[in-house]
Amino acid sequence: MDIREYLKQKRLQIDAALEKALPPETEYPASLYKAMRYSVFAGGKRLRPILATAAYEALGGKDDTIIPYACALEMIHTYSLIHDDLPAMDDDDYRRGKPTSHRVFGEALAILAGDALLTEAFGLMTRQEVVDGLDGKIVVRVINEVSRAAGVQGMLGGQVVDVESEGEEVDFTTLQWIHLHKTGALIIASVRMGGWLGGAGEKEMTALTTYGEGIGLAFQITDDVLDVEGDKEDLGKKVGVDQERGKATYPAFIGLEQSKAKARELIGEGLKALEIFDPKADPLRGIARFILERRS
């Protein structure tokens, strides 16, 4: 299979679904809807929704059941980026080559647009037409999975430690803790979401979790690596930012080559965990390999 083509097709499908799921800019108060849409459609890779979809397909899922849930993941991911970029946090002016939300809409609306994307993600996952025909208990499971991953023992905990570590000496254990929580947790939850909705058994769930852990950390390591040797044009952002800020990264601790080797090893572990699945898991396999090769 051509993973680049697969990723593109899925991205378009997710984009179309997000377009429908988000309130139109014409509704009142329009500024809020504009701010929400601005960040959601700022050129994301849709990695988390695509992972959820690919995991669902690996279990034989063929219909669009997963799509609104996949969109909810992207809304939560986007909210986290908007808040991370705020002056009180990373104080970033640009993301993916575009001015950040608070630069365009002001701080108040950026905070509220983030809050809104988080809240509406849960609204979307429980909409009447979305849950219709689904087992309520499974929906509840999925929501719990997502809220735990986005919460204090997941993404938010990671963000707190990351913010508090800025300008501090951070040891390697703390760096790994930040990665696992800030980025890893939601990626793992994305894969597991596909598992829950696809009717995975315990064995499949364990395999999907191992896969999610492996690619989640590998994704973050390649992010660190790209900040060192990536191309500004490909990335749509400045490189060398981590070092400039004295931010702890994998290359800073174990060097560039060792970091790449670690990413390869993690991807290998992820692929190994997928051995229990048939070719329907090929998209998951392709995504794992793609993470190693990505340039942006």
Added chain:
Amino acid sequence: MDIREYLKQKRLQIDAALEKALPPETEYPASLYKAMRYSVFAGGKRLRPILATAAYEALGGKDDTIIPYACALEMIHTYSLIHDDLPAMDDDDYRRGKPTSHRVFGEALAILAGDALLTEAFGLMTRQEVVDGLDGKIVVRVINEVSRAAGVQGMLGGQVVDVESEGEEVDFTTLQWIHLHKTGALIIASVRMGGWLGGAGEKEMTALTTYGEGIGLAFQITDDVLDVEGDKEDLGKKVGVDQERGKATYPAFIGLEQSKAKARELIGEGLKALEIFDPKADPLRGIARFILERRS
């Protein structure tokens, strides 16, 4: 029944449940848990959780099923206060006589503590031990109710218009729109939550909604009134703030006496809607009357 005693007992029960529901301050990262707890235990009246509980009881509910859901309402209410107080929004230094979150923990942690309370509210409502024995479809309904009330067509929409109206000329229609969305929506959802979990039929749900609409707006009007003629000591905050800021209020539009008359009328409508219920709805009736008499 002695409504003051009822409110006190319920407040203690909710406080104890919140104490158990929130992660202990000793966990990592402790600063986040401290910030979450600081605002949750800053002396709230627990109006929303108590309304949910009283509605549940009005339908004959006797067990503690409602309690975690009631706590989730308070967590969402608290998150909204933390974010409202931020320098980019109302820029408040004090709330209920205590320094606001960002004054104590800094802006970054205040934003994240708010995010965390919102996220963990959904985590709490879907926890294994909380949903055990409940109908999944009802849990999904409750989550949808709460996320819509807290979302863009509820509290967040109201907050956006409120923020954008500061320093602007606001007409009476807009003021009512802000009240209905910013405060009303979550109060209505609190009452309806008790309805869903208590197994309300269509007729009861309509009555509870009318009751919620009436007391929600009455609550906001009495808030405006107290800002004019309330006592600083009772309220734990400065009075006359709305006028100082040129904020649109009910008294500013229709005068103090007319505002009080409107609040009485709304409470009357709320009480009338409750006529289909037996004495088990007395706490709901008592709360409605209490809103008219409150001094803080």
